[in-house]
Structure formats: C-alpha cells, structure tokens
Amino acid sequence: MWHQTHNQVKNLQQEKKIFNLRIYFAMALVGICLAVLIIRYGYLQLYQHQHFQTISESNRIRLQSIPPARGNIYDRNGILLAHNYPIFSITVNKAQYPKINNLINNLQPILNLSAEDIGQVQKRFKDARKTDQVTIKFHLTDEDIARFSEVKYQFPDVEIATQMTRIYPYDDLFAHLIGYVGRINDKELKVIDKDKYAGTNLIGKIGIEKFYEQLLHGQKGHESVEVNVHGTVLKHLEHQPAIRGNDLYLSLDFHLQKFASEQLAQKRGAIIALDPRNGEVLAMVSSPSFNPNLFVTGISHKDYNNLNENLDQPLYNRALQGTYPPASTIKPMAGLGGIHYGYIDWNTKIFDPGYFQIPSDSHKFRDWKKSGHGIVDLHKAITQSSDTYFYILSYQMGIDNMYKWMTQFGFGEKTGIDLPYESSGLYPSPEWKMRTRGTKWLMGETISVSIGQGAFTATPLQLALSTAIVANSGKHITPHLLKESKGSTPYPIHHDTDGKILFNGTPNDWVKMHHAMIDVIQSGTGQGIKSGLQYQIAGKTGTAQVKSIAQGKHYNEALLSERHYDHALFIGFAPADNPQIVLAIILENGRSGSAAAKVARPIFDYWLKESMNRTGFVGDFLFKLGHLT
Numbered sequence: 001m002w003h004q005t006h007n008q009v010k011n012l013q014q015e016k017k018i019f020n021l022r023i024y025f026a027m028a029l030v031g032i033c034l035a036v037l038i039i040r041y042g043y044l045q046l047y048q049h050q051h052f053q054t055i056s057e058s059n060r061i062r063l064q065s066i067p068p069a070r071g072n073i074y075d076r077n078g079i080l081l082a083h084n085y086p087i088f089s090i091t092v093n094k095a096q097y098p099k100i101n102n103l104i105n106n107l108q109p110i111l112n113l114s115a116e117d118i119g120q121v122q123k124r125f126k127d128a129r130k131t132d133q134v135t136i137k138f139h140l141t142d143e144d145i146a147r148f149s150e151v152k153y154q155f156p157d158v159e160i161a162t163q164m165t166r167i168y169p170y171d172d173l174f175a176h177l178i179g180y181v182g183r184i185n186d187k188e189l190k191v192i193d194k195d196k197y198a199g200t201n202l203i204g205k206i207g208i209e210k211f212y213e214q215l216l217h218g219q220k221g222h223e224s225v226e227v228n229v230h231g232t233v234l235k236h237l238e239h240q241p242a243i244r245g246n247d248l249y250l251s252l253d254f255h256l257q258k259f260a261s262e263q264l265a266q267k268r269g270a271i272i273a274l275d276p277r278n279g280e281v282l283a284m285v286s287s288p289s290f291n292p293n294l295f296v297t298g299i300s301h302k303d304y305n306n307l308n309e310n311l312d313q314p315l316y317n318r319a320l321q322g323t324y325p326p327a328s329t330i331k332p333m334a335g336l337g338g339i340h341y342g343y344i345d346w347n348t349k350i351f352d353p354g355y356f357q358i359p360s361d362s363h364k365f366r367d368w369k370k371s372g373h374g375i376v377d378l379h380k381a382i383t384q385s386s387d388t389y390f391y392i393l394s395y396q397m398g399i400d401n402m403y404k405w406m407t408q409f410g411f412g413e414k415t416g417i418d419l420p421y422e423s424s425g426l427y428p429s430p431e432w433k434m435r436t437r438g439t440k441w442l443m444g445e446t447i448s449v450s451i452g453q454g455a456f457t458a459t460p461l462q463l464a465l466s467t468a469i470v471a472n473s474g475k476h477i478t479p480h481l482l483k484e485s486k487g488s489t490p491y492p493i494h495h496d497t498d499g500k501i502l503f504n505g506t507p508n509d510w511v512k513m514h515h516a517m518i519d520v521i522q523s524g525t526g527q528g529i530k531s532g533l534q535y536q537i538a539g540k541t542g543t544a545q546v547k548s549i550a551q552g553k554h555y556n557e558a559l560l561s562e563r564h565y566d567h568a569l570f571i572g573f574a575p576a577d578n579p580q581i582v583l584a585i586i587l588e589n590g591r592s593g594s595a596a597a598k599v600a601r602p603i604f605d606y607w608l609k610e611s612m613n614r615t616g617f618v619g620d621f622l623f624k625l626g627h628l629t
Contacts (some may be wrong), residue, residue: 003272021046027244059255061237064200070163071245073178075254076280076483082178082209085167088140088160090148091133096157100125104136105156110147111137119535120298127186129194132201133161138297166202166209166296170254172289174262176317177419177481179207180292194221205295208248209480210420215489218245246487251280251480252271256365264598268462268588270318273603276468276579279477279495281417282607284461286318303383306331321423323457324586328525328544328593330383330452332407332470332513334393335378337405339505343396344378348511352376356391365391365447368543382573383517383524385541387451394450398440402449403429409466410502411458417479425462426457453545463571464584469540470517471582474501514538518576521597525568526592529601537604539580540570541593553615565589570596574604 001317004167026140044462073082090111097103097501104118114123117137136143136158146162154160158313166181168174181202184192188203197203198220204210221242228237260271264287273283288310292305308313314320355364367373367387375379381389394402409412426432428449430441460467461479468477476499485491503509517538520526525541544567568590583603585596 006193011242017612030352061446062227064223066221066223066240066242067164067199067201068242069221069244070181070202070218071164071216071247071487072576073216074247074249074391075252075257076250077254078249079254080169080255080475081174081250082166082168083427084164086162087138087165088145089138089163090140091157091161091163092136094125094134094159095130100134103155107136107155107158110151111144111273116300117300124183125300126181127189129189129198133199133295134491135163136200138163138165168292171291171293172314174252175292176287176319177192177207177250177284178292178410180294181209181210183298202296203335206248209419212246212248212485213315215248215485215487215491216245219243241296243488244280246485246489247485247499248486248489249379251282251483252284253282255612256603256607256611257283257285259286260603261289263602264587267590268312268318269586269590270322270459271599271603272464272582272584273607274321274464274472274477274479274582276477276573276582279385279468280483281349281479284319284579286316286320286322288312290312295500301432303315317421318417318586320417321421322458322586323423323425323459324567324569325454325456325544326411326452326458326463327541327544327567327569328387329450329463329569329584330411330456330466331382331385331390331544332517332540333406333409333466333593334390334402334450335382335516336505336509337402337502338393338397339379340405340503341397342504343393346509348450349375349377350387350388350392354388354535356395356447358395358447361444363444364575379512379516381517381518382513382540385520390450391447394446395443399428399430399446403427409469410462411456412467414477415461415465417461418481420519422461423459425458426455435483439525452542458586460586463586464582465510465568467571467573467584468579469501470510470513470553470584471506473577475505476500489547502555511625514576517572521572525593526572526597530584533601535574535608537572537574537601538576539570539597539600541597542569542571543567543591543593544569546589563589565591565616567594568593570600572597572600572604574608580611 009256012449016349069084072080072084073562074080078219090107092103092386100122104113104121107113108118121134122134126133140160148160163489167177167182182205183201184197184203192203196217197543200217200220209216219242221240223239224237226237256273260273260283264285270283271283271285271288274280275282290307335344350467352367352373354367354370357364365387368385372388373384373386376384376389380386406427412425414422414424423581428445433439433441445454449456455571465477465479469475479493482493485493498524517540518536520539521537526539529537546564546566566589569585569586570593571583573582581604583600585599587596587599591595
C-alpha cells in the first residue's frame with residue numbers, strides 16, 4: 001500500500017516536471033517568435049520603410065497620361081483645313097471592366113445604342129490597351145447627358161468625358177490630300193511607341209495626317225492623381241502639361257482647290273496644279289471624293305459600304321494613285337529625246353500617210369488621223385499630234401534609249417511627294433517584261449509606248465512633274481505640300497531643285513519646244529481654248545485609248561459603253577514665257593484631249609488673275625485684268 005502511494009506521488013512529480021518543461025519550451029518558443037517578429041519589424045521600419053511606402057503610394061496614387069492636342073493644318077494663306085473640336089463622350093477604363101458586355105447591355109437603353117454601335121464598342125474595347133479609356137458613345141446630345149446623369153450612381157466607374165476629336169470643315173474638298181485620322185488599330189499598335197501614344201486613341205491614316213504624323217501628334221504630358229479603392233480620382237497632384245503638335249502650313253491654295261474642283265463637276269478625273277519654280281502643289285483634286293469626317297470616330301458599315309461599292313470609287317486618289325496611259329501628252333518629252341540622241345532635229349521631215357509599218361511586217365500602226373498629216377517635222381508633229389512621226393522616231397531610237405531618256409522626266413518612279421501610298425506608274429522595258437511576263441520584248445511594243453500607250457502608264461502627278469521639267473527647260477523639282485511647320489518640334493524644310501536633265505541639245509531646243517506647245521493652243525489640237533486668250537499657254541492634249549481595237553477595225557464610240565470611251569488628258573503651263581503654274585488634267589472616259597483642255601483654260605485664267613491681284617504683275621506678256629472678268 002505504501003509502495004503504491006509512493007509510486008503515485010513520484011509519477012505526479014514527474015508529470016509536473018514534464019509539464020513545466022513544456023511550459024518553459026512553449027514560452028521560449030513564443031519568446032523566440034516574438035523576438036523574430038520584433039527584429040523583422042525593426043528591419044522593415046529601419047531598412048525597408050521607403051520600399052513599402054512606395055508600394056503603398058502606388059496603390060493610392062496613379063500616374064495618368066495627358067494626350068497632346070494635335071496640330072492644326074492650314075493652306076498657304078492661313079485658312080484652317082483641319083483642327084480639333086471638343087465633344088462629350090461616355091468612357092470607361094478598360095482595366096476596371098475586363099468584361100464589357102454586361103456594362104454595354106445596361107447602358108444600351110439609356111444611350112440608345114444600336115446593334116452596330118454595340119459592335120463598334122466591342123471592337124474598340126478589343127483593340128484598346130489594358131489601361132486605355134474606351135469610348136462607349138461619342139458626340140453625346142443634351143438628352144444623352146441628361147438620361148445618363150440620372151442613373152450615374154449605378155455606374156461609378158463610367159464617366160462623361162470631354163474629348164478632342166478631329167474635324168475637317170470643308171468635308172470632301174481636301175479629303176485625298178489632308179486625309180483623316182482614325183482609331184489606332186492592332187497593326188499600328190505593333191509599330192508605334194506605346195509610351196508616346198499613351199492616352200491617345202487617334203492616328204493619321206492617309207494623306208498629310210499620316211505622312212506628318214510625328215509632327216502633328218505632339219508630346220504627351222502626365223499628372224499624378226490620388227484615387228480610392230475603387231479607382232475614383234479624389235485629388236489631382238503633380239501636373240506636367242502635354243505639348244501640342246506642330247501646326248502645318250501647306251502650299252495648297254484653298255480658293256484654287258475649290259475652283260478646280262468645281263471645273264470637274266463630280267466627273268471622274270483628277271487635276272494637279274504645280275508651281276514649276278519650286279515644286280509647290282497649288283491644288284490636287286481627285287473626283288469624286290468623300291467626307292473624311294465619317295472616319296474619325298469610326299465609320300458605320302452602311303456608310304463604308306456605300307463608299308467602297310461605289311463604281312466611281314470615291315476613296316481612290318486618282319491624282320496620286322491613278323495610273324493611266326499618258327497618250328500624246330508625252331510627245332514633247334519624246335521629241336526632245338530624239339534631239340538628244342541625234343536621230344532628229346527641228347528640220348527632220350517624214351511623210352505621214354496615216355500609218356506606219358515595221359519593215360517585213362504587215363501590221364499597220366495607225367495614226368489617229370486616218371488620212372495622215374502629210375509632210376511633218378517635229379513642230380508640226382507636236383501641234384497636230386502626229387502619231388506616225390513618233391512611230392518612226394521610236395523605231396529608230398529603240399526602247400533602251402527611250403527608257404533612259406523618259407525616266408529622267410520621272411516616269412516609272414515615284415515623284416517623292418510628301419504623301420503616302422503614291423503609285424510609281426510604269427515605263428516598260430525589255431527587262432521588266434522578261435521579269436514579269438517571262439517573254440521577250442517586241443518592236444511593236446516600242447511603237448505603242450512611243451505615243452503613251454501599251455504598257456506605259458503614268459499618274460497625273462507624274463504628268464505634272466514632267467511638264468514642269470519641260471517648262472523649266474530641263475530643271476528638276478520635287479513636288480511637295482509642306483510649306484512651313486510651326487511648333488515645338490523643329491523641322492527644316494528643304495526641297496531639291498538643283499537637278500537638271502542630261503540633254504545634248506541646246507537651250508534653244510527647249511524654247512522651240514515651248515513654241516510648238518504654244519501653237520498646240522493657237523492652231524493645233526488645243527485651239528478650242530484660245531478664244532479671248534490674252535496670255536500664252538503652252539500645252540499638249542492627249543486621248544488615251546481604253547478599249548483595244550482589232551487590226552483593220554476603226555474606233556466607233558457609238559458601239560461602246562460610257563466607261564469604254566477614251567480618256568481625255570491635257571498638260572500645260574502658263575504664262576509660256578514665265579511659267580507660274582503647271583496643270584495636268586485627266587477626265588476618265590472624257591472622249592478627247594480637247595475636253596480636258598477646256599477644263600484647263602478657266603483654271604489658268606483664275607490663277608493668273610489671282611496672281612495679278614496678289615503681285616500686281618504676272619510676267620513679260622500682254623495681260624489685262626479686264627480681259628478675264
């Protein structure tokens with residue numbers, strides 16, 4: 001009994017001892033943990049304070065980009081052609097709404113969003129960067145604002161924002177030149193500087209807006225804002241303003257552009273007006289045109305389809321991208337080439353029976369005049385536009401010499417104008433044919449090219465440039481639109497006008513060609529515009545065949561549809577003794593070059609009259625203001 005009691009007491013003492021050890025161990029463990037926490041706390045406070053303060057601040061303070069105002073675009077006289085305009089829009093930050101469909105469905109009855117509107121919002125949301133503001137609806141009306149304001153509390157992260165959009169006050173008048181801006185798309189996102197465009201939704205798509213995007217865009221600013229846990233801005237802190245883009249002044253003359261456009265009267269065609277002295281583009285009309293304002297905030301499917309499916313192709317810039325057979329407008333350049341290579345001079349005569357045959361070939365290359373022009377020298381070949389003269393000349397020169405000579409006038413290559421998407425046209429060669437078609441060049445192709453037909457194509461701008469080179473007696477210019485850039489981004493403007501055609505003739509040969517082109521208007525194919533003319537125009541008409549005619553057949557317009565009529569072309573400069581303006585005109589399916597010349601005459605009159613009003617004189621020629629009123 002005693003032993004049992006003794007053992008129980010001993011066991012209790014051992015258990016108490018073990019319990020105490022456990023208590024001491026637990027207390028030691030707690031002490032160690034507390035010590036670690038205290039040491040860690042001290043470390044964080046003393047050594048990591050700045051780091052975690054920065055993290056905390058970043059959750060409370062956000063850096064927002066301020067998009068720059070886009071630069072304005074003016075004509076040469078300061079008339080505003082493109083500028084920014086404030087509108088009210090409904091916007092939401094993409095980061096706050098990773099899924100947009102529920103929000104759109106809730107806003108649809110409030111904002112009267114159509115199915116097409118919803119589709120465009122979804123596309124904008126898809127294309128937007130993670131932190132971009134996505135616009136739900138542009139151009140809010142007073143009614144839209146009132147309806148949304150009543151339910152704004154239901155949409156705390158949706159804002160009514162003031163946005164700057166682009167506006168083109170003259171609608172279609174400068175559409176192909178100025179171009180337009182539009183939403184930044186996926187392809188553009190891959191190549192732009194994302195930091196530079198942070199907060200910006202619009203970018204130049206075509207025309208001046210695209211070519212000078214870097215000047216027009218400006219430099220973004222930023223501001224620090226304090227936000228709550230919902231991302232709502234509570235306070236504006238640091239602010240660095242954006243720097244607006246440069247304002248651009250173009251060489252275009254608003255009034256000349258408007259007048260030239262009126263002469264086309266919605267016909268399919270193009271007009272280029274250049275100053276041959278410096279290459280400034282005074283007017284560039286492509287007709288029909290379109291309203292660029294439709295594209296700025298996203299064109300509707302209906303409007304786009306109406307433009308894209310229009311047979312007259314209003315979206316197509318005929319002046320810059322249209323490639324046409326230049327026809328007889330290139331005969332002055334070709335004739336000078338014959339002199340350069342020594343195959344002809346001004347006294348060289350041929351007999352024109354109305355056709356030409358390559359020796360040992362039965363095919364007849366017919367003149368436009370069935371009976372022929374009889375005895376023809378170079379002067380008459382220009383004024384009467386003898387095809388046969390140039391058939392014979394090209395047979396003698398050969399395509400290689402023709403290619404070397406004509407490409408000096410800019411044919412077959414881009415002019416270098418400050419616009420995107422320029423076509424280069426085509427001056428064909430044996431190398432080109434072998435490369436693209438895998439067949440050898442034929443002499444018959446040389447004959448066709450000699451009168452601006454066959455595979456030879458040129459843009460109206462190339463025709464204007466080549467005409468300016470003739471007007472300048474061989475001096476090169478670079479067509480351009482930018483006259484002056486004003487703003488924070490320096491942009492030196494220099495256009496090379498020092499080049500010159502390599503010509504083995506004499507300066508007098510250029511003068512004689514000018515006289516021949518004057519006689520085109522006085523007594524040749526362009527004489528329909530000479531009535532009442534008190535100054536001299538040097539010009540050349542052209543009629544480009546659209547539908548080929550079989551050997552032995554003759555052109556019969558009555559059997560053709562309107563779109564198969566010949567194209568009408570005209571090139572010229574005035575005053576002939578002191579050129580101030582060059583014109584190149586094409587009327588698609590206009591039937592004959594004389595029709596294009598009739599479009600040119602009032603434009604020459606208008607510009608020279610305006611020039612006289614500006615300067616008090618035009619040149620060393622008889623010119624009375626009263627004769628043009």
